[in-house]
Amino acid sequence: MKQMIVECRPGMTRMALTENGRLVEYAAERDQQQGLVGSFYKGRVINVLPGMQAAFVDIGQKKNAFLYIDDVLHPHLDRQPTVKPSIETLLKPGQTLVVQVRKEPHGSKGARVTTHYSLPGRWMVYMPFADYVGVSKRIAQESERSRLKVLGERLRSGEEGLILRTVSEGESEEAVAGDLAALRAQWKNIENQALNAPAPSLLHRDLSMVQRLIRDAFDPESDELYMDSASAAAEARAYLEEIAAHASNRIRIYEGTEPILSAFGVEGSLHRAFSRKITLDGGATLIWEETEALTVIDVNTAQYTGGSDLEDTVTRTNLLAAEEIGRLMRLRDTGGIILADFIDMQKPDHRRQVVEKLEAVTRRDRTQTHILGWTRLGLLEMTRKKVRHDALVPSGKPCECCGGTGRADGSPMRIPGQELL
Known part of the structure; x- marks a missing residue:
């Protein structure tokens, strides 16, 4: 079960998503700085x-x-x-x-x-000129994939392209066709506006952060949405009724005195998750270093001593680390090239288990992640797509005095061996 917790402050909205009680996604959006992606x-x-x-x-x-x-x-x-x-x-x-x-x-x-246009709906992504039908790879049952493929081919016309999303699994033809009709109308409106609009001008803006979350991740049968603003909850309920009318009662208004993210334990989880050093259950640690295009994660046993021998201890540590790395990549919205320096394992089967664990965790991530495998130096290489930079993460900013170096006295960095010259 997922819980979506939304905090509405003056000028800013913050959102947290939990799965089975664990924080897996976080984003924030200023009221006047809505992201551009999809527009x-x-x-x-x-x-x-x-x-x-x-x-x-x-x-x-x-x-x-x-x-x-x-x-x-x-x-x-x-x-x-x-x-x-x-x-x-x-x-x-x-x-x-x-x-x-x-x-x-x-x-x-x-x-x-x-110019490869796409409009996401509840059950599909509509592409007016793509000329093909695709089905989400996360739908595992081949018979259902075939049904959706045939359905998409039957519904599309001309050069239209459709991608049936994971949530379309088991949906009726009427529901999918209704989604397609709404997306066609949306695209027609964009085309009509473009005929007379000056350049440059905005033709269509994507949904707000909360609406995107409802559209892309909300299961009306089991998930819950908590909000601390009655007016924002009314807007979210109106949007939810458009796509799942029977689920409007899944939105609840929080009326406690403590800030909602603190009341649900999110603030503390965010502080730990966005630290440079993250301690895992049992005492093992991750050291997380990010640059603009590259992230390096170092796995250490630290105080973890579980296991019957060294290889067993190392493997257990790496499996714990793989699960946490998968969660934190999603939570921190890490993008670009990612290198994970797991502790050396002697057996190929153990390295395979680590990759499989990471693959299982990243399959739950809505952002595409590719696990490329082990490098010759023993690092696990991955890439993760990142399109939005509008999440205001609680990771702070480099110190204005030292620029993030940790040295504020202005003295030059000592080069090893320099004292021998």
Whole structure:
């Protein structure tokens, strides 16, 4: 069972998701800074860079958006040319086009945009020009996958593309068809707005953080949503009634005096989860170091002494660490390249068990994670997609005095061996 806990402060909304009592997701969103991912804009091409096979597009944000050639070609791989044309043959400065944000602006980089449009609904993702039907890989039963594939082919028309989501498993044709009709109408509205809108301008904004959570992760049969604002709960209930009318009673208003995230134990869990050093059950530890594109996680036995021998102790520690790493990647929304330095194991079967444990945990993550395997140095290599940077995590910021180095006295760093020169 999942519990969704939403705290509504003036100017900010914070959300926590727990599964069987354990915190697995956290996000925060300022009222005036809703994320851009999923939003549609009518943009204007500012410049085209053939050397990068990319273009910069003005969508009305502080920085121009980045449009790569792969996001201009046909969304179906089988319909793309064998040899990519120069982007100069596809786009010209001053040209207007509709783009969708696929990755948030971050740091010095603008948003990444695409012309591979997609609109997520309750049961499916609608792609107006993709020309194929896909079924979520998380639906394991082959007969159900085949049923949904046939259903999707029957419902789509022309070049439409559909991806049947995991929650569509067992759903009736009427429910899926109703979702498709609503998404078609939504896309038609975007097209109509684009005809007369100036460039740049916003055509369609994705749902709020709470609505996205309800759409993507809420099971109306078993999950619970707690909110500390009656007005916000009314909005959430109205949206939930659109997709699951019988489930509106799953939303509950918290009326305690203690802040809701503290009352549910979330604040303490967040503090531990976003620390540099995380202690596991039994005393083993993780050291978590993040850069913009790379995260390194070091596993240590520390005070953990369980197991009948050294190999057994190491394997047990690594299995505990794998489960926690999978949870924390999701909770911290870690993206990019991830290297986990597990304690050395002698037996290949034990290394396989660690990978299988991590795969089992990441399957519950709605963000795609690829476990690439062990490197020659014995590190476990992974990648995890990250598109949103709007989560205001409680991890603080580098110290203004030392810049995060931990040294505030201004003295130069000692180089080992320097005293011998």
